[in-house]
Amino acid sequence: MVNATTVLGVVLLARHGDRLEFFQDPFTYNPAQTVLTPLGSVQEQQLGTFLRSTYLDPASPTVIDGISADVVDINQVAVRADAGGEGAVILVSVQGLLQGLFPPTTDNNITLANGTTIVAPLGGYQAIPVESVEPNEDVSLEGFTSCPNFDNHINQFYASEPFITEANIARPFLEKLHKFLGDRSINFTNMYNIFDFVNVQSIHNATFLAELPPTFGAQAYGFANFHENGVFTGAAPGDIGNVAIRTVLPSIFTSLTRIANSSDPLKLALSEISYKPFISLFNVTDATSTDPSIAGIVDYASVVSLEVHAPASPADEPTVNMRFKNGTSDPTFHDLTLFGASSVPLSQFISQLAPIALNTTQEWCTACNQTTLRGCSVFNLDPLEGSRST
Numbered sequence: 001m002v003n004a005t006t007v008l009g010v011v012l013l014a015r016h017g018d019r020l021e022f023f024q025d026p027f028t029y030n031p032a033q034t035v036l037t038p039l040g041s042v043q044e045q046q047l048g049t050f051l052r053s054t055y056l057d058p059a060s061p062t063v064i065d066g067i068s069a070d071v072v073d074i075n076q077v078a079v080r081a082d083a084g085g086e087g088a089v090i091l092v093s094v095q096g097l098l099q100g101l102f103p104p105t106t107d108n109n110i111t112l113a114n115g116t117t118i119v120a121p122l123g124g125y126q127a128i129p130v131e132s133v134e135p136n137e138d139v140s141l142e143g144f145t146s147c148p149n150f151d152n153h154i155n156q157f158y159a160s161e162p163f164i165t166e167a168n169i170a171r172p173f174l175e176k177l178h179k180f181l182g183d184r185s186i187n188f189t190n191m192y193n194i195f196d197f198v199n200v201q202s203i204h205n206a207t208f209l210a211e212l213p214p215t216f217g218a219q220a221y222g223f224a225n226f227h228e229n230g231v232f233t234g235a236a237p238g239d240i241g242n243v244a245i246r247t248v249l250p251s252i253f254t255s256l257t258r259i260a261n262s263s264d265p266l267k268l269a270l271s272e273i274s275y276k277p278f279i280s281l282f283n284v285t286d287a288t289s290t291d292p293s294i295a296g297i298v299d300y301a302s303v304v305s306l307e308v309h310a311p312a313s314p315a316d317e318p319t320v321n322m323r324f325k326n327g328t329s330d331p332t333f334h335d336l337t338l339f340g341a342s343s344v345p346l347s348q349f350i351s352q353l354a355p356i357a358l359n360t361t362q363e364w365c366t367a368c369n370q371t372t373l374r375g376c377s378v379f380n381l382d383p384l385e386g387s388r389s390t
């Protein structure tokens with residue numbers, strides 16, 4: 001643990017669990033629907049149980065001060081989930097996580113005027129409100145689709161010398177892998193989809209798993225990490241390549257500030273998301289400088305925690321530090337660095353990242369050069385002569 005003072009609260013970013021094949025257009029990241037599996041729900045429930053033992057157990061050194069641990073106080077908890085391209089995968093995932101975080105308890109009861117005590121259904125199941133974040137109404141959890149400047153960034157990456165070099169390195173491997181891929185393209189631009197197919201089949205198809213040479217899964221993962229890290233980062237933090245986290249930052253700032261405010265009840269803010277914002281977050285916070293291995297696709301049911309710790313002395317301000325757990329097979333949190341430090345004052349965390357935050361839909365429309373979709377047309381109030389031609 002980097003910081004021994006009281007934990008005031010946490011901002012959590014969690015990835016969904018195991019799902020079936022997920023195709024994304026390599027040039028736009030436009031998604032195709034898929035479904036969460038029972039394994040995915042189990043992974044999320046295990047993640048929730050882990051987070052409960054870390055942040056809600058009074059015996060944990062990082063228990064959140066003053067949190068209602070057994071019966072949830074819904075004023076202390078704010079939960080959002082990406083309702084975008086995967087279909088309901090992420091919305092359903094968050095239910096599994098919450099089942100582990102706040103499991104059913106017979107304490108979830110009420111005694112009526114006639115003296116009868118009623119326990120909530122399913123042994124005291126705790127239903128927790130989740131905000132469903134629809135990309136067409138709120139770009140914050142899926143700012144990377146329908147974003148023309150991001151598409152330009154992807155094309156520039158595909159045309160770059162490092163990409164072409166890596167594609168040449170990958171080619172002999174992809175030629176050997178080809179016979180396992182059905183009719184899927186082995187063009188390196190398609191590397192995410194190749195990896196996803198191999199990964200999903202390796203988990204769900206016994207014949208495929210038995211036939212695939214043992215190192216192929218890890219090799220595909222390695223090449224996909226290169227691919228996705230290039231797509232979802234930028235040469236500078238404010239580049240459009242980092243749009244996946246730039247739209248999430250405003251809600252992170254708001255939650256951290258609310259947690260630090262002792263008059264505000266919020267203690268735990270959770271956003272359930274895809275793997276993309278993780279990659280951009282690790283890039284804009286410089287975390288990958290200290291831990292290069294985290295650059296890439298985090299495993300299913302991974303979590304990042306931004307912990308808000310009370311100041312070491314009353315004259316100081318609260319601090320923020322970042323921890324990461326890479327999916328179900330990773331047993332514990334790992335401390336990451338923020339701008340090279342193990343923790344930073346809250347005001348510094350915000351002031352360092354505020355310049356790259358996309359705070360409003362209008363700012364996103366401008367950054368993306370999107371003029372029609374996602375509600376951007378209402379900001380396009382300056383009709384140009386040329387826009388009426390052809």
Ligand SMILES: *[C@@H]1O[C@H](CO)[C@@H](O)[C@H](O)[C@H]1NC(C)=O
Pocket residue numbers: 106107108109110117119
């Ligand atoms: C109802 O909840 C209280 C705690 O709030 C607990 O002490 C009590 O045992 C519960 N009653 C039942 C019937 O489970």
Ligand SMILES: *[C@@H]1O[C@H](CO)[C@@H](O)[C@H](O)[C@H]1NC(C)=O
Pocket residue numbers: 112114115116
């Ligand atoms: C008290 O009211 C509840 C809810 O209407 C009902 O289910 C229960 O049977 C009542 N108990 C008694 C003792 O009348």
Ligand SMILES: *[C@@H]1O[C@H](CO)[C@@H](O)[C@H](O)[C@H]1NC(C)=O
Pocket residue numbers: 187188189
């Ligand atoms: C891979 O796809 C890109 C984009 O469609 C294309 O420009 C390139 O020629 C393709 N590469 C090969 C080796 O077919």
Ligand SMILES: *[C@@H]1O[C@H](CO)[C@@H](O)[C@H](O)[C@H]1NC(C)=O
Pocket residue numbers: 180205206207208211
């Ligand atoms: C499982 O993998 C085998 C071997 O690659 C393939 O022939 C079969 O179509 C796959 N089954 C499904 C349901 O995808």
Ligand SMILES: *[C@@H]1O[C@H](CO)[C@@H](O)[C@H](O)[C@H]1NC(C)=O
Pocket residue numbers: 261262263264265
């Ligand atoms: C702290 O929270 C209280 C209660 O929500 C609110 O009235 C107050 O404005 C907040 N203070 C700051 C500095 O945001």
Ligand SMILES: *[C@@H]1O[C@H](CO)[C@@H](O)[C@H](O)[C@H]1NC(C)=O
Pocket residue numbers: 229230233234235236282283284285286287288289
């Ligand atoms: C962020 O990503 C860019 C582009 O991939 C890379 O050049 C830069 O080194 C990355 N920054 C860190 C801290 O890893």
Ligand SMILES: *[C@@H]1O[C@H](CO)[C@@H](O)[C@H](O)[C@H]1NC(C)=O
Pocket residue numbers: 221293294295298299326327329
């Ligand atoms: C995350 O976990 C996956 C699956 O266990 C592994 O392949 C990958 O290398 C891990 N990544 C990091 C950064 O530890």
Ligand SMILES: *[C@@H]1O[C@H](CO)[C@@H](O)[C@H](O)[C@H]1NC(C)=O
Pocket residue numbers: 250253354355357359363
């Ligand atoms: C976005 O919000 C942050 C934090 O409130 C603020 O510092 C920054 O100036 C805002 N950006 C713009 C462009 O208004």
Ligand SMILES: *[C@@H]1O[C@H](CO)[C@@H](O)[C@H](O)[C@H]1NC(C)=O
Pocket residue numbers: 148369
């Ligand atoms: C924005 O997109 C339009 C096409 O929709 C294009 O004509 C224009 O050059 C783009 N502007 C910038 C700054 O990229």
